[in-house]
Amino acid sequence: xxxDLALILDNTEDLMAKAISHLELELTRIRAGKANPQMxxxxxxxxxxxxxxxxxxxxxxxxxxxxxxxxxxxxxMLQPIERAIIASNIGINPQxxxxxxxxxxxxxxxxxxxxxxxxxxGEGEQGRVAIRSIRREAIEDVKKLQxxxxxxxxxxxxxxxxxxxxxxxxxxxEKHLEAKEKDIMAV
Numbered sequence: 001x002x003x004d005l006a007l008i009l010d011n012t013e014d015l016m017a018k019a020i021s022h023l024e025l026e027l028t029r030i031r032a033g034k035a036n037p038q039m040x041x042x043x044x045x046x047x048x049x050x051x052x053x054x055x056x057x058x059x060x061x062x063x064x065x066x067x068x069x070x071x072x073x074x075x076x077m078l079q080p081i082e083r084a085i086i087a088s089n090i091g092i093n094p095q096x097x098x099x100x101x102x103x104x105x106x107x108x109x110x111x112x113x114x115x116x117x118x119x120x121x122g123e124g125e126q127g128r129v130a131i132r133s134i135r136r137e138a139i140e141d142v143k144k145l146q147x148x149x150x151x152x153x154x155x156x157x158x159x160x161x162x163x164x165x166x167x168x169x170x171x172x173x174e175k176h177l178e179a180k181e182k183d184i185m186a187v
Contacts, residue, residue, distance in 0.1 A: 023123060068102070
């Protein structure tokens with residue numbers, strides 16, 4: 001039975017770590033006024049009929065704090081890249097000079113910063129919900145094992161362990177949100 005408990009706890013920790021990884025990815029997509037190539041992750045470009053990640057059809061580089069430069073591998077990809085950036089709705093208009101696409105990030109207003117903090121907090125809440133859902137499933141699994149003959153003490157210990165993991169990962173979410181908010185609100 002202890003092997004089953006160990007499996008449940010390991011699985012729970014893995015799932016919670018994946019939830020944190022997802023949160024980190026979503027937080028990098030929220031721009032904090034500084035140019036960051038990761039803002040463009042997830043943008044797909046139509047490349048000879050198939051959707052392809054932007055990073056595979058162009059060289060992405062940061063020119064300065066507020067400018068991202070995109071150098072397509074093929075000149076005929078300028079228009080599809082430009083269309084994909086506009087369609088992605090990241091709030092940046094691409095500037096095409098015929099060989100390079102530049103993305104100029106406007107300075108953030110106080111109101112926009114507060115909106116971005118709200119969005120980051122929304123992502124954090126989704127992360128907390130995911131962690132709690134994983135906790136609930138793990139506790140249900142432990143209770144099933146208890147019905148199958150696991151001692152009550154072992155079940156209680158396992159539930160405490162699951163709660164400890166939950167607290168650890170919720171604290172990690174709070175830490176990420178605090179850092180992102182500080183990053184967004186820094187002028």
